Amino acid sequence: MKLLVVEDQPKLRTLLVDHLRHRGFAVDAVETGRGALAAQCVTRYDAMILDLGLPDMDGQRVLAQRAAGRDGPIPCIVLTARDTVESRVSSLDAGADDYILKPFDVRELEARIRAVLRRASRSFAVLNCGNLVFEPQARHASVDGRVLALSRRETMLLEEMLRASPRIVVKEYLEEHLYADGESVTLNAIEALVSRLRRKLAEGEAQASIQTVRGIGYRLMQNG
Structure with missing residues (x-):
């Protein structure tokens, strides 16, 4: 899942990005309202975390103009020091989708992101393919009850593959959703990531494997 953080305070922006990436999200961050609107023109985000006190425009303008996807405008959690009832009401x-006053605990923000994504129909139901099981909320995969040791990025890849299975996931989609803008991504980064996950699934005796669809992307299929 990919998030957009819109926050002009450098220390808070870095704190949010580092915490959310550590918790398994792909995260882009911008410091202005115009940057937020521009980012949404080129990338599909699952949710946005938006500060209202931006240097170039009020965050509520960004909220009103945020991009819409297949299921409507992307979910948005507002972060602000404005504690008046009027501000909360006007934002809602x-x-x-939610409103958090500064200062706040990043663990609460993470919990609210999960709640907003659930309400936006991003299901947290257990995913499976054969004897391979993935629990989105716990962020771990297992085969016949044995937990697979996956890196954060491998876990993100597996979730995307399971959500799409048995459909093909194009390579460009994976590059967009597994890496944040500005991250250094080598030409064969996705191929190497798929190779590592494929090997771990085989070593874990999963009844599922990743197939390469040459020139297009990958798909996860149940063996046999």
Whole structure:
């Protein structure tokens, strides 16, 4: 899942990005409202975390103009020091899905992100293919009850493959959703990541494997 953080305070922006990436999200971050709107023109995000006090425009303008996907505008959690009832009401009326006052605990923000994603129909139901099971909320995969030792990025890849299975996931989609903008990504980064996950699934005796669809991407299929 990919998030957009819109926050002009460098220390808080870095804190949010580092915590959310550690918790398994792909995260892009911008510091202005115009940057937020521009980012949404080129990337599909699952949710946005939006500060209202931006240097170039009020965050509520960004909220009103945020991109819409297949299921409507992307979910948005507002972060702000504005503690008036009027501010909360106007943000919620403008379409915010949640509202958090500064200062806050990043663990609470993470919990609220999960809740917003659930309400936006991003299911946290257990995913499986054969004897391979993935629990999105716990962020771990297992084969016949044995937990697979996966890196954060391998876990993100597996989730995307399971959600799409048996459909093909194009390579460009994976590059967009597994890496944040500005991250250094080598030409064969996706191939290497798929290779590592494929090997771990085989070593773990999973009844599922990743097939390469040459020139297009990959798909996860149940063996046999």
